[in-house]
Amino acid sequence: ATCSAVQLSPCLAAITKNTPPSAACCNKLKEQKPCLCGYLKDPNLKNYVNSPGARKTASSCGVALKC
Structure with missing residues (x-):
């Protein structure tokens, strides 16, 4: 996949x-x-990716934000 934050617009x-x-x-x-x-x-x-809302969304989707 191409890295493009715009791709995450369905998560806004x-x-x-x-x-x-x-x-x-x-x-x-x-x-x-x-x-x-x-x-x-x-x-x-x-600020978007690291926000509590983004972390909760990632968690709900089963995606770990570990860097």
Whole structure:
């Protein structure tokens, strides 16, 4: 998968509004998993990827945010 944070747009509601993630969100999150650590290093994306909402969403999707 190409690393593109835009691919995670289906997760936006889950991350920002604390709603349960959709299947589309989880699929994209799993697809982008190899990219997540890179996103954590990006000052523009870090706050989103490292937010409690993002961590909860990742956890709900069974994706570990371990870098």
